[in-house]
Amino acid sequence: MNKGEQEAYKRDYALAKAQGKPFFPYAVYKDLVVATFAIGFVIFLAIWAPIPVGEPVNPATTDFVPRPEWYFFFLFELLKIFKNENALTPVIMATFIVPNVLMVLLLITPFIDRGPERRIWRRPIALTSGVMVIFFLGYLTHLGAESPGAETGIELENLTPEAEAGLELYLANGCTACHAIKDVGAPGPGPNLTNEGEKGRTIQWQIDHLIDPRSTTPGSTMPAYPNFTDQEYQELAVFLNGLGTEFR
Ligand code: HEC
Incomplete structure (x- = not known):
C-alpha cells in the first residue's frame, strides 16, 4: 500500500x-x-x-450387524449393561432414563450448588462428578470400540461339520441382526443364543420354530424362515441345540 x-x-x-x-x-x-x-x-x-458416505446400500445383504458410529459407542455399551428378560427394558433405560436423569441433574446443578466458589479445586463434588462422567464415557466408548462385530466370526469349540454348516447358515441369513452369540451380533430384540442348547429343545422343535416361530412360541415376533432345505433345517437345529452345551 x-x-x-x-x-x-x-x-x-x-x-x-x-x-x-x-x-x-x-x-x-x-x-x-x-x-x-x-x-x-x-x-x-x-x-x-x-x-461417498461409506459403503453403498445393499438391500439384499443378510449378514449386516448394525454398529453405531464411534461417538455413540457409550450408548451402545450402556444398552448391554441393562440385561433383562424384557428386550425393551435396556432400550428404555439406556436411551431414555439414564441420559435424561443426567441431563436434569446437570440443569439443576446451579440451583443446588449456590456457593460463590468458582475455583474448581475448592469444589470437590463438582470436580469428582465431572471427572467421573468423562471417565465413564471414555471407558464405555473403549468397550464399544473393542466389542467384536460379526466380521470377527463366532468362536465356538467342538463344532461338528454339521454344526459348522449351521453356523454358516446362521451368519449368512441375518440372524445376527436380532441375536447375539458370545457378544457377537445385536443385543436384541431376539434373546442371546449363547446357551440356547440348555433350554432342552428338540431338533424338531427348532425346525418348527424356524419354519413358523408362532407355531411353537405364540406371539413371537421373529420372522419365519420357510425356505431352507431339509438338510439346512437339520444343520441349523443341530447348531442351535448344541450352543452352550456341546459348542461353547
Ligand atoms: C427380526 C429379528 C429376528 C431375526 C432376524 C431372527 N430372530 Fe430368532 N428370535 C427373535 C425373537 C424376537 C425371538 C423370541 C421369540 C421367539 O422365541 O420366537 C427369537 C427367538 C429365537 C430362538 C429361541 C427359541 C427358543 O425359545 O428356544 C432361536 C433359537 C432363534 N430365534 C434362532 C434364530 C435364527 C437361527 C435366525 C436366523 C435364521 C433368527 N433367529 C433370526 C427375533 C429374530
Whole structure:
C-alpha cells in the first residue's frame, strides 16, 4: 500500500467511523456476499469431488450387524449393561432414563450448588462428578470400540461339520441382526443364543420354530424362515441345540 492509498483508506475509515454504517443493508449485504461464495464453494466441491458416505446400500445383504458410529459407542455399551428378560427394558433405560436423569441433574446443578466458589479445586463434588462422567464415557466408548462385530466370526469349540454348516447358515441369513452369540451380533430384540442348547429343545422343535416361530412360541415376533432345505433345517437345529452345551 503506497502513501496515497494509505491516506485514502484513513480518510474513508475516519468518515465511516464518524458517520457510522447502518447494519441494514451494509453489513447484511456483506454477509450475504461472503455466505453466497462460501456455500457456493461447498456446493461446487460436492458436485466436482463428491465423497461417498461409506459403503453403498445393499438391500439384499443378510449378514449386516448394525454398529453405531464411534461417538455413540457409550450408548451402545450402556444398552448391554441393562440385561433383562424384557428386550425393551435396556432400550428404555439406556436411551431414555439414564441420559435424561443426567441431563436434569446437570440443569439443576446451579440451583443446588449456590456457593460463590468458582475455583474448581475448592469444589470437590463438582470436580469428582465431572471427572467421573468423562471417565465413564471414555471407558464405555473403549468397550464399544473393542466389542467384536460379526466380521470377527463366532468362536465356538467342538463344532461338528454339521454344526459348522449351521453356523454358516446362521451368519449368512441375518440372524445376527436380532441375536447375539458370545457378544457377537445385536443385543436384541431376539434373546442371546449363547446357551440356547440348555433350554432342552428338540431338533424338531427348532425346525418348527424356524419354519413358523408362532407355531411353537405364540406371539413371537421373529420372522419365519420357510425356505431352507431339509438338510439346512437339520444343520441349523443341530447348531442351535448344541450352543452352550456341546459348542461353547
Ligand atoms: C427380526 C429379528 C429376528 C431375526 C432376524 C431372527 N430372530 Fe430368532 N428370535 C427373535 C425373537 C424376537 C425371538 C423370541 C421369540 C421367539 O422365541 O420366537 C427369537 C427367538 C429365537 C430362538 C429361541 C427359541 C427358543 O425359545 O428356544 C432361536 C433359537 C432363534 N430365534 C434362532 C434364530 C435364527 C437361527 C435366525 C436366523 C435364521 C433368527 N433367529 C433370526 C427375533 C429374530
